[in-house]
Amino acid sequence: MAVSRWLVLAVLVAAGSGCGRLQPWVKPYEREHLAARVMQWDRDPISTSFITEVRENREGARGATGETGGGCGCN
């Protein structure tokens, strides 16, 4: 477990400091498509929040949805 912790740290520090000579392969001026509205992960957060709550109140699984839990609403 200690080895995996140091491995995670090393990867994150390397990523955070720019990873040496590895350069971004998609330049900012090449990201026109990625900036399109249909490419946003969550265009309407207020709607995502409600549908996530509807699902989590009726399913056993929860989490990893980007939403902060809390409250019951479990009818």
Add this chain to the structure above:
Amino acid sequence: MTPRLALRHLAAAAVAFLFAAGAFAGVLPDERADVMWKTYEGGGITVQGPSILVRKNFADTVSVSAGFLVDQVTGASIDMIVVHASPLREERKKKTLSVDYLYGKTTYTAGVQNSVENDYDSSTVNVAIKQDMFGDMTSVTLGASRGWDIVTRIEAATHRRDPNFRARVDRKSWSLSLSQVLSRNLVGGFDYEAITEQGYLQNPYRDYRFLATLNPASYNTAAEIYPGTRTSNALTSRLKYYLPWHGAVTGKYRYFLDTWGIRAHTAEVAYSQPFLKEALIGDVNYRLYRQNSASFYSDLFQAQNQQNFMGRDRELASQTSDSVGVALSYDFLRSRHWRIKKAAASLHFDYIMYRYNNFRDATLGLPLGTLPAGTEPLYHFNATVIQALLSVWF
């Protein structure tokens, strides 16, 4: 991984980011206000009410988001009918406040939320650090939250909180997200979240069923007994691809497991297509969810106190659900008008089909004796979710 070990890993990773991050300018979220009316109808329950969410930025470094919603809940679910409870009529109010502080490529987030129901109060605080890196191709977010809930019970006779029943739930969660630009047309990511809860985790109104001693074709009920702790891990992977005709296709998969023995798979595909020079966007999606039952779940136990933990909540039963959704969003204002940059109206419709593999519809056996216990048809129901939004960007 234990929750404590996960916390140590995330804390160490957060410190590493703070030292490694370069100081370049990032971007705050859009300033916008959303007003929504939503309804859920299914399984005998109707939930409806308004939601409001406003985000305002200050001095290019601070973004404040505030939300408020009301859920008015009416009806009687299958669990309530079986124990002859009176139909439900309650209200939930939830308030959220979140502040983002942008420093270079790092966004620090702190938030609070409070939810109050007739019989359930919940407060949550959360913090997160987001780091954009590698020419803005990579974004990593570390998050943690802590929650404190108070569980009470409404007395059927007085419709007030039972003064002799008050229980607590403590919640903690840790999350790690990675978003990555993979090509000019493809983005992907992973989201991991560990959640641990401790306290009164069951529903104070629900019972389990067990075979009657004198008449095995019938059953009796008793209050459920849940474990006092639960820890879960969930990992989501996601991809989004831009198509040559300006549409986008999204794929997601989540694997979930917890200490109650539940394993769940969630798969989702979505397609978005703009029309009228992006003034109109249409979305369709399909979601498949499957889970097995919790280790202490049974639709019908052989005897009372058969084991130390006993539950019959349908959320713990083996189940499959399919849901299809469509959404339309139309920008009815696209040029600056007074202080408004853009305004849009959206309509979301979702249809969800819940099918249970070992949770039986005990209402079909009422009055008792109509059907031998344990031979009732399996329960299933369909639900509709409608959300109407008005959004303004300023």
